[in-house]
Amino acid sequence: VDVKQVHRTGYHFQPPRNWINDGQPSDPNGPMYFNGTYHLFYQYNPKGAVWGNIVWAHSVSKDLINWQRLENAIYPSKPFDKYGCWSGSATILPGNKPVILYTGIIDANNTQVQNYAIPADISDPYLRKWVKPDNNPLIVADKSINKTAFRDPTTAWLGQDGRWRISIGGRRKNRGIAYLYRSKDFVNWVKAQHPLHSTARTGNWECPDFFPVSAYGKNGLEIDGMDTLAEGSTVGSNVKYVLKVSLDVTRYEYYTLGTYSSKTDKYIPDKGMIDGWNGLRYDYGNFYASKSFFDPSKNRRILWGWANESDSTADDVKKGWAGIQLIPRTISLDPKGKQLLQWPIEEVEKLRGKKIELSSKKLVKGDKVEITGITAAQADVDVTFSFNSLDRAEPFHPSWDRYDAQKLCSQKGSTVEGGLGPFGLLTLASKKLEEYTPVFFRVFKAQDKPIVLMCSDASRSTLKDGIGTYRPSFAGFVDVDLTQKKLSLRSLIDHSVVESFGAGGKTCISSRVYPTLAVYNNAHLYAFNNGTQIVTIDSLSAWSMNNPQNMNQ
């Protein structure tokens, strides 16, 4: 057992171990599917486990599970990216030609410009080498733009007028902005008079992502020519648009659903959407700088997010690496049209090994049932709980903040007795519960309908001292219909990460945790109930998860 590496993940994407320095991966960049291969690029510091010296690292895969690391694809080498190659996106142009747009840093003041890169040899199946043509940079900030907050170009889309569009993140004072640029030839770009969208008091917008989702079913939609889908009389209502931004100040993301057409070239969030800090989030935990892409081989849209460490920088340096990519998720519109649904890509199920099942198991107040027979430190758990009545749900106090789920979770933790809940899983738990990361629900009564709180609470996850670490009681509300009196939960557990999906992917929370006792075979998994209402485990399946054959580890 390599004690130094107890927190290294088994099936989450990390750069290879035993690299001279394992380094720091961050933002996923330019994900794409091209000629049968998935490409993932990501922001990477090749020189250490902290942020800096940014290049685009590159890995390829046939199945999004087994990855092969290649040489860095884009790295500082020209005046237009001498101080760093920051985030960006890939677009596949007509004729099956991939092109990458990325932000180059040109001076020590962090001045940002937008560049492009193309494959050196399009017949290389892995597209190992990328060239940055001499007509870079393509876009520099005009006088109206803050040139140190002007970055992370999106995948391009084609309007009905035949011109390409991209969006770039930024800010004016405290207003977050998604700038819009248009081009006929992908080389000459002109700033549109109006941004795609902007919102007051949100601070700088990083890593904007803009894409269509189908109003019916789970199939993904190509971004290419996306607004042709929305126009026309018959299909007009078949499409919704998503704009996601990453908030520099709080280091979390929010998204809205809305409308868009290339005639007006404005994105307008739907009525009722919260366009700001209290907006909907892909993930209420450690999840940042995410990016989606359309996978034509399975007609789906896939979302990649990055989870940084929550441990101290000193610990990151000691273990020699920091940051993982979370399991890719398929993303689709919830049938009610008010939020997205996310679910781990089906390929992750290929890693499932030994399985155990449980059903019709009653949990009365204080019960804690151990799920034995699987590797609890590296597992996939899918459980549905049911209950006979909502009567015992605690009242939701009118003075509580309807948007501050995290605060509520920190006060009403997994051990605080409730009515309907808290019930759920204790993941990465030590035998005597000195350490555990509970993932659970708690249902409250409110005037119109019940309010469901979902928590993934890192506050008791480790006995390590807490200096310089972050162990929040991550939480979100779940907008779920409880008439069936059921709540489901899926958790992907992997040594130092717990990724959870509530109610079929309506609310998702990822936590990074660093147990000292609950490691390897000393990690345990329990189902629990600390509410007075009896809760039944309707069905539970749990699997040991295998390591991918090739993660270059």
Ligand code: FRU
């Ligand atoms: C987001 C971000 C991006 C930027 C990149 C630099 O994490 O700050 O805005 O392009 O990281 O590594």
